Amino acid sequence: MTASTTRRTAAKSRIAAVGAIAVAGTMLLTACGDQTNSDTPKKAGGSENSAPLFAKLPTDIQKAGVIKVGTDATYAPMEIKQGEKIVGVDPDIAAALGKQLGVRFEFTSGTFDTLLGALPTGRYDAVMSSMSDTKARQEGLDSKGKKTGTGVDFVDYFTASTGILVKKGNPEGITSVDDLCGKKLAVQRGTTYETAAKNLSAKCATDGRAKISIEAFSTDAEAQTRVKSGGAVADLNDSPVAAYIAKSAGGGNDFEAIADKGDAGPFGIAVDKKNTQLRDALRDALDAIIADGTYKAALDKWGAGDGAVTKAVVNGGS
Template structure:
């Protein structure tokens, strides 16, 4: 997310929740606990855990026993994570499947509202959050948008990179080429994402630079923000670059939107875990390095056209 930020990002990195407009009509409007849809492929074991997996011994004892890593996500963000029927699919679930084979456990995804996911980690509802979440210092430290302490924070295992994507109507009637071109206009964002804060920061910058007032409307889901753009009520929706590109390609058969990427503000997505769960964090980091080395990571992201965001090694808390 960028000068306008992420759903899943900070003021100059994108991470917003978005599903292609293919899902606009049926976008999830969920409460904090989500819709309880749980999906993920089991790693070569009929009983859940596979003790013979290469990195099984690195997992915490409770997860070894359960044979499951409970993952919170907002499955409205194609191609990163979204629903096909009742199944949650996309780049994140496919990466998780590859990680599961290294760790010998199943990654079980549950969909919920994006802005409730990280707060559920200390409660034990989820063991991890994998939802195109931008790794930022504020999230690491448990700070809200005003810099106030709201929790203990989380640790991230960074597994992908993305920049801010600007989703505009087909034909780009306003000639938007960067976030600077949004000054004097109205935009849409998803509530609770770093893009919401980015929009506030961009509005302040537009005013300081004397380029006109930027206004924005936050919505519960990115699908609602997309609808607003399509209807002409906003000139753009801020998103992560791979998501904006996917929406532009698929919505209305490619006839509804165009995507503009701000590559200069690229930042990491991370798998979030509770600060106290360092053993799980380190196991996930080792598993990510393993799937990068064996090629299954590349297979997972190439399937969805996400090669531009590939990382070459795991990083812990690499966001700024």
């Protein structure tokens, strides 16, 4: 996997978003949990769950019939709230996974930088939030290399590169991240792009150029507003998200997106390191939906097919 100065290294790839959702996604609900006192998990109708990979799940999830998923639903087209529903690429992939596993995925939106910390508490079984799989996250390290937890395992399901979101017309003539030296940059706090911006600024100084002025916001929507108003030159984001924002925000009249395809890296479904059974079940389910075509259909629905993977990989990030 290649890397560049903007390679996500320490904290989320993420990205948050705005703009109207043009396609209404739906969560596919499959088999329910145990309806009897029997130790054998059942479907709602009373029969044993016959989903292909149901038996691979941990017993507590089999009985509950639900995988509780934490997400930050502000990141179209990956995950976004539409009324009371959370829709997008990730929920549609999860719905396909749920068919293989015989359970439903229940998404709950929270603040991005708190999601991983909720895994050991049992609040979530998994985190699926366009989160970059990084060694730091696998090892439970913060952006300064300090140990903050036991870490997580990732099942990698998507690939994204850096997207540079600029004001419509690109008044500063930005063509790559190298053009950001000496400029003001807006990013979402706690993401890998905040870390990437700091690393890029340091490189600018090393190269004898002016550092980047970085403004970090709690949501990417705030960073976008800063760019739109002219208060910042650009917002760093994941490529599919930047492209979606440029296409949809203000009817396509607010932003332009530039993709840096040289730094592609994986998004992963995160699970607690102790929950290897769930991790492996998710890996097998992802391979199954890649094989049967439902994975590709979920991506194509949202115009995200460029990020498709061909095989489930555990902890493939660097």
